[in-house]
Amino acid sequence: MKIFSADQIYQADKSTIQKEQIKSDELMERAATQLFEWLHSRLRGTQVNIQLFCGIGNNGGDGIALARMLHGHGYSIKVHVVNYSDKRSEDFLLNMERLKDLKVWPDFINKESDLPEISPNDIVVDAIFGIGLNRAPEDWVGKLIGHINDSRAFVLSVDVPSGLPVDRGPWNTSYVIRASYVLSFQLPKLVFFLPDTGIYVNQWEVLDIGLDPEFISNADSDFELIGRPEVLPMYRPRLKFSHKGSYGHAVIVGGSYGKIGAVQLASNACLSIGSGLVTAFIPKCGYDSLQTAVPEVMVLTGSREKNISRIEIPFEPSVLAIGVGIGQDDDTVAAFALFLKKNKSPMVIDADGLNILSQNPELLKDVPQLSVLTPHPKELERLIGDWGSDFEKLEKAKVFALQHNFVIVIKGAHTITIYNGKGYVNTTGNPGMATAGSGDVLTGMITGLMAQGYPPVEAAIFGVYLHGLAGDLGASKKGYEALKASILVDSIGDAYADLLRQPEMEQKEGH
Numbered sequence: 001m002k003i004f005s006a007d008q009i010y011q012a013d014k015s016t017i018q019k020e021q022i023k024s025d026e027l028m029e030r031a032a033t034q035l036f037e038w039l040h041s042r043l044r045g046t047q048v049n050i051q052l053f054c055g056i057g058n059n060g061g062d063g064i065a066l067a068r069m070l071h072g073h074g075y076s077i078k079v080h081v082v083n084y085s086d087k088r089s090e091d092f093l094l095n096m097e098r099l100k101d102l103k104v105w106p107d108f109i110n111k112e113s114d115l116p117e118i119s120p121n122d123i124v125v126d127a128i129f130g131i132g133l134n135r136a137p138e139d140w141v142g143k144l145i146g147h148i149n150d151s152r153a154f155v156l157s158v159d160v161p162s163g164l165p166v167d168r169g170p171w172n173t174s175y176v177i178r179a180s181y182v183l184s185f186q187l188p189k190l191v192f193f194l195p196d197t198g199i200y201v202n203q204w205e206v207l208d209i210g211l212d213p214e215f216i217s218n219a220d221s222d223f224e225l226i227g228r229p230e231v232l233p234m235y236r237p238r239l240k241f242s243h244k245g246s247y248g249h250a251v252i253v254g255g256s257y258g259k260i261g262a263v264q265l266a267s268n269a270c271l272s273i274g275s276g277l278v279t280a281f282i283p284k285c286g287y288d289s290l291q292t293a294v295p296e297v298m299v300l301t302g303s304r305e306k307n308i309s310r311i312e313i314p315f316e317p318s319v320l321a322i323g324v325g326i327g328q329d330d331d332t333v334a335a336f337a338l339f340l341k342k343n344k345s346p347m348v349i350d351a352d353g354l355n356i357l358s359q360n361p362e363l364l365k366d367v368p369q370l371s372v373l374t375p376h377p378k379e380l381e382r383l384i385g386d387w388g389s390d391f392e393k394l395e396k397a398k399v400f401a402l403q404h405n406f407v408i409v410i411k412g413a414h415t416i417t418i419y420n421g422k423g424y425v426n427t428t429g430n431p432g433m434a435t436a437g438s439g440d441v442l443t444g445m446i447t448g449l450m451a452q453g454y455p456p457v458e459a460a461i462f463g464v465y466l467h468g469l470a471g472d473l474g475a476s477k478k479g480y481e482a483l484k485a486s487i488l489v490d491s492i493g494d495a496y497a498d499l500l501r502q503p504e505m506e507q508k509e510g511h
Contacts, residue, residue: 001206001230002216003190003223003425006131006166012186015215025091027209028058031185032065034207035158038183039066039123040073050077051118052125053148054092054106055162056085061092062158063127064106068099079106080116082128084141111140118151126155126177128162131189136171137163149178157182160189161200169196169389176200186211190223193414193425194390195377223416223423231465232499234458247276248318248451252444253339254326254351257306260286262325262351262440265485267297269444270321272492273466275451279317283307308332311339319450320345323353324440333360340366346450347371350443351379358382369405370456372446376411376439394423407456409446411439415464419457426461428468430483432475437485442467445492469495 004012017024050070054063060081067079079099099106107116118124126148129137137145145163148155155177160166163176166189170176182192182204191197192204224230239246250270255263263280270278271294279298280290284305291299302308309331313320320343326332336356340363347368349357354375357363359382375383380393384400387393394416401408401418408418413431417424445467449459470491475483 001225001227002187002219002221003225004187004216004219004221008219008221009131009185009187012211012215012219015212016210019212019214025061025094028061028065028091028095031062031207031209032069034185034209035062035066035183036069036073038205038207039070039156043075045074047076049119049122050075050125051080051116051122051153052077053080053082053109053128053144053162055082055128055130056088056092057130057132058089058091059127059130059132059158059162061089061095062130063125064092064095064099066125066127066158067104068095068102071099071102071104077104078116079104081106081108082141082144083108083110084128084138109144111138115144115147118148118153120152122151122153124148124151124153124155125158126162126179127158128177130159131166133163133165137175142172142175145175145177154180156180157201159183159185160191164191164197164200166191168391170200178202181205183207185209187216188225190425193225193416195412196390198413222421223425225425225427226417226461226465227427228499231462234454234462235499236452236454244276247274248453249277249279249315250275250447250451251279251281251313251317251320251345252324252447253281253308253311253313253320253322254324254353255280255282255286256308256325256327256329256332257283257285259325259327260289262437264290264293265437265440265489266321266324266444266447268294268486268489269441269492270448270451271296272489273445273448273463275318275448278448278451279313281308281311281313302335304331308335310335317345317451319348319447321348321350321443321447323349323351323356324443326352328352328355328359332356337363337366343368346456348374348443348447348450350374350439354379355382364404367404367406370407372407372409372450372456372460374409374411374439374443374446380408380410394418398423407460409442409460409464411442415468417457417460417464419460424461426464426468428465429471430468430475430480432478432480432483433468433471433488435483435485438467438471438488441485441488444489466492466495466499469498473498 054060157179161177161179384396415426446463474487474491
């Protein structure tokens with residue numbers, strides 16, 4: 001599913017109006033109908049007070065049209081018009097007249113108005129600002145927003161929480177609605193998925209308001225939301241007469257004294273996602289434990305007992321992952337640098353492998369193109385420098401990825417894969433995955449997919465999705481707090497099965 005900028009959404013609206021030969025207020029009516037049906041299907045006439053806070057632009061017009069429909073179905077409503085400007089959109093004014101025709105008289109709130117009383121048992125519909133917000137709300141509007149946030153009422157935001165712009169971070173974090181639920185028209189907004197702005201969106205859902213499908217299909221977007229429909233076509237079924245050699249030989253280079261578990265997790269995940277063969281290259285101290293813990297993995301050791309001082313692989317792997325648990329000893333850094341100059345295999349680089357690169361940026365030129373780098377936020381900051389907002393972070397990551405022709409996997413609540421100027425936002429995963437070793441498992445999974453022949457960007461997108469799905473399935477059995485990295489590995493097979501499940505309707509029809 002594409003994620004559009006504010007300008008692209010306006011263009012989609014315009015294209016729909018032109019192609020369908022409808023008026024803009026008809027499109028607003030369509031949007032309000034979807035809002036009403038969502039609410040009505042859940043309330044079914046329940047006696048509850050609904051307070052609608054409507055601005056004087058098109059977002060407010062949506063709210064006014066919704067108020068008319070709620071009133072027509074007998075709901076108890078109170079409409080507040082937040083009078084923040086002398087300018088009013090034509091469709092807002094038109095819907096105001098329609099509401100007044102029903103003898104419903106809004107309460108106008110301005111700078112001098114007292115704040116309306118809101119009960120924790122009320123439902124608040126937030127339709128103050130839409131996607132066109134281009135400056136900070138005035139202080140008195142910000143005070144109203146804070147009042148709504150403090151009310152403890154259920155807050156339903158129309159399209160986007162008011163005070164939150166869609167193409168940048170907020171000007172004032174206190175002047176943003178903290179929505180219980182957001183109903184986003186046609187497509188989600190990038191701000192729903194970023195650490196600095198996603199905190200204002202507890203839950204969200206897309207409402208299909210029938211925007212021009214041809215425009216949406218043909219328009220290029222900088223970001224795409226990745227769910228089951230997007231990753232299912234990436235899956236490569238196994239052939240009947242294939243063998244272990246058909247699915248590649250991956251090598252995991254890493255480990256140091258006390259951190260052999262990182263290689264164990266990555267190697268096990270690499271096997272579990274389907275790599276035909278996996279070899280771990282580790283210091284001598286990890287030989288017995290790794291052979292015992294994962295007997296399916298072959299093991300090579302360096303000459304040192306506690307750390308890697310030289311990397312020698314006696315064959316050319318299909319793909320090689322490096323960095324998990326490897327440490328940053330001087331001789332390990334030297335071994336890493338020397339190996340980069342000799343290596344010809346595609347690479348996945350994580351953990352201390354990334355930290356070594358950030359401290360020795362001259363090594364970047366020796367990293368193969370299309371390598372996959374999997375930083376968490378601090379590792380990313382060391383690579384690309386600091387940033388002022390999540391939007392700046394993404395732009396700097398895009399530049400870095402383009403400069404080196406890398407795939408960058410920015411780990412987080414919604415992991416974002418960056419490649420060739422575009423971002424792919426993941427939808428699976430949960431807070432239980434904030435646990436030691438989770439990143440090592442992801443490294444192994446992406447490596448295992450590349451070993452099987454998945455292109456690096458597909459391996460990253462698909463691996464991130466399956467990683468999160470394994471976490472969701474594991475958490476459903478163990479809970480968030482008890483979700484360990486080893487449970488993620490054990491859940492990879494379940495994630496494949498869940499991805500490939502046949503919908504119930506297809507099963508009934510015999511497909």
